[in-house]
Amino acid sequence: MNILILGGGGREHALAWAVMQNPKCDKLIVAPGNAGIAQIAECAALDTEDGGAVTEFAGEHAIDLVIVGPEAPLAAGVADRLREAGFLVFGPSQAAAELEASKSFTKAICDAAHAPTAAYGHFTDAEAAKAYVRAQGAPIVVKADGLAAGKGVIIAETVDEACAAIDDMFGGAFGGAGAEVVIEEFMTGEEASFFVLVDGEDVLPIGTAQDHKRVGEGDTGPNTGGMGAYSPAPVLTDEIAQKALDRIVKPTMAEMARRGTPYSGVLYAGLMIENGEPRLVEYNVRFGDPECQVLMMRLGAQALDLIHACAEGRLADARVDWAEDHAMTVVLAAEGYPGSYRKGTVIGGLDGLPEDSFHQMFHAGTAQQDGKVVATGGRVLNATARGATLAEAAERAYALVDAVDWPEGFCRRDIGWRAL
Numbered sequence: 001m002n003i004l005i006l007g008g009g010g011r012e013h014a015l016a017w018a019v020m021q022n023p024k025c026d027k028l029i030v031a032p033g034n035a036g037i038a039q040i041a042e043c044a045a046l047d048t049e050d051g052g053a054v055t056e057f058a059g060e061h062a063i064d065l066v067i068v069g070p071e072a073p074l075a076a077g078v079a080d081r082l083r084e085a086g087f088l089v090f091g092p093s094q095a096a097a098e099l100e101a102s103k104s105f106t107k108a109i110c111d112a113a114h115a116p117t118a119a120y121g122h123f124t125d126a127e128a129a130k131a132y133v134r135a136q137g138a139p140i141v142v143k144a145d146g147l148a149a150g151k152g153v154i155i156a157e158t159v160d161e162a163c164a165a166i167d168d169m170f171g172g173a174f175g176g177a178g179a180e181v182v183i184e185e186f187m188t189g190e191e192a193s194f195f196v197l198v199d200g201e202d203v204l205p206i207g208t209a210q211d212h213k214r215v216g217e218g219d220t221g222p223n224t225g226g227m228g229a230y231s232p233a234p235v236l237t238d239e240i241a242q243k244a245l246d247r248i249v250k251p252t253m254a255e256m257a258r259r260g261t262p263y264s265g266v267l268y269a270g271l272m273i274e275n276g277e278p279r280l281v282e283y284n285v286r287f288g289d290p291e292c293q294v295l296m297m298r299l300g301a302q303a304l305d306l307i308h309a310c311a312e313g314r315l316a317d318a319r320v321d322w323a324e325d326h327a328m329t330v331v332l333a334a335e336g337y338p339g340s341y342r343k344g345t346v347i348g349g350l351d352g353l354p355e356d357s358f359h360q361m362f363h364a365g366t367a368q369q370d371g372k373v374v375a376t377g378g379r380v381l382n383a384t385a386r387g388a389t390l391a392e393a394a395e396r397a398y399a400l401v402d403a404v405d406w407p408e409g410f411c412r413r414d415i416g417w418r419a420l
């Protein structure tokens with residue numbers, strides 16, 4: 001099979017690594033890729049949000065399966081264009097990607113499916129939104145409706161803070177994403193991520209994970225895209241996962257199919273768990289980054305079989321071969337992230353790192369420059385390891401971190417603290 005992966009972060013490096021483990025893969029191209037991906041696959045420059053360009057590229061390279069990593073190409077309808085042209089695609093249609101692209105859309109689907117989630121109001125003007133906040137009181141959560149690169153969610157401790165966030169959003173702080181606002185009840189509990197494959201109505205769980213969104217140790221400081229993750233998530237027991245499937249995932253997927261926009265691809269359910277009861281925080285229409293890194297580490301080569309079965313609508317007969325293992329990934333980020341940071345700093349120590357089914361240094365934001373690997377993003381490397389216990393996975397992941405020579409980088413030293 002000739003495979004094309006769209007994206008160029010740690011998530012796509014992990015996907016590329018898993019795909020390459022599987023002998024079904026004859027050729028792999030990743031667009032745009034990065035310096036780490038270039039060591040295992042061909043990388044190509046391509047505008048991944050341009051459906052016409054991606055379709056043409058897939059035709060020229062005789063691609064049999066396209067795996068879409070990030071949400072932006074999905075929200076732009078790239079999967080639709082590829083399917084119209086007859087390509088096999090892993091990733092939802094533009095209509096189904098609304099589950100991530102519009103928070104009010106997801107809330108309406110949850111209402112229709114009676115899926116447990118936070119109580120909410122949906123507003124198109126600031127005065128009505130503020131009146132709702134005053135009536136509800138704080139803490140309360142203010143969300144820009146559209147895609148805002150993970151920054152459009154404000155947890156307001158006071159009514160004044162919530163009103164300021166509302167003014168910001170309607171004032172254009174998040175561009176078009178903030179033209180509509182969703183205001184939600186603040187949910188307490190422990191968060192975990194639940195990953196399932198969906199092909200219309202069949203749903204196959206493929207793993208659980210927890211990430212650390214805050215930049216600082218002890219889960220303090222500003223939010224990031226995620227500073228590390230581990231799988232499985234102990235809080236998501238089999239019993240709670242079953243409840244999440246029966247009450248949230250399956251009813252919402254059935255509602256999507258009933259509306260004529262069935263979902264196909266990986267669905268990432270962010271859950272809040274309190275007293276053994278899961279509620280939906282949000283859906284994402286892609287793998288999490290860095291959650292994908294720990295899932296791929298655990299699934300290995302079978303990830304391609306599962307992705308292929310999903311894309312072909314064969315999930316009813318697919319099985320996951322579970323191992324009783326644990327994986328952890330630690331993000332190495334550029335000093336200053338998630339604020340401003342320097343680009344182009346040189347990373348040493350990457351040659352000679354162990355690379356096997358227990359250790360992988362996935363690249364998230366790197367490029368090759370004059371024979372050296374340099375940092376090109378905020379989150380730059382993902383030290384990822386697998387072990388019989390989470391403690392063993394952590395020991396291996398931090399040994400990878402310690403072998404890297406990058407004075408301008410930093411990481412959190414406490415990934416997994418809740419579970420350890």
Ligand code: AMP
Pocket residue numbers: 118141150153155184185186187188191270281282
């Ligand atoms: P989202 O972009 O919707 O995932 O929100 C980002 C983060 O904000 C989530 O991972 C939660 O930690 C937090 N969050 C979002 N909605 C709520 C809520 N209703 N109650 C409590 N925390 C929330």
Ligand code: GLY
Pocket residue numbers: 211225226284287288289290291
């Ligand atoms: N790590 C969170 C996300 O991918 O959305």
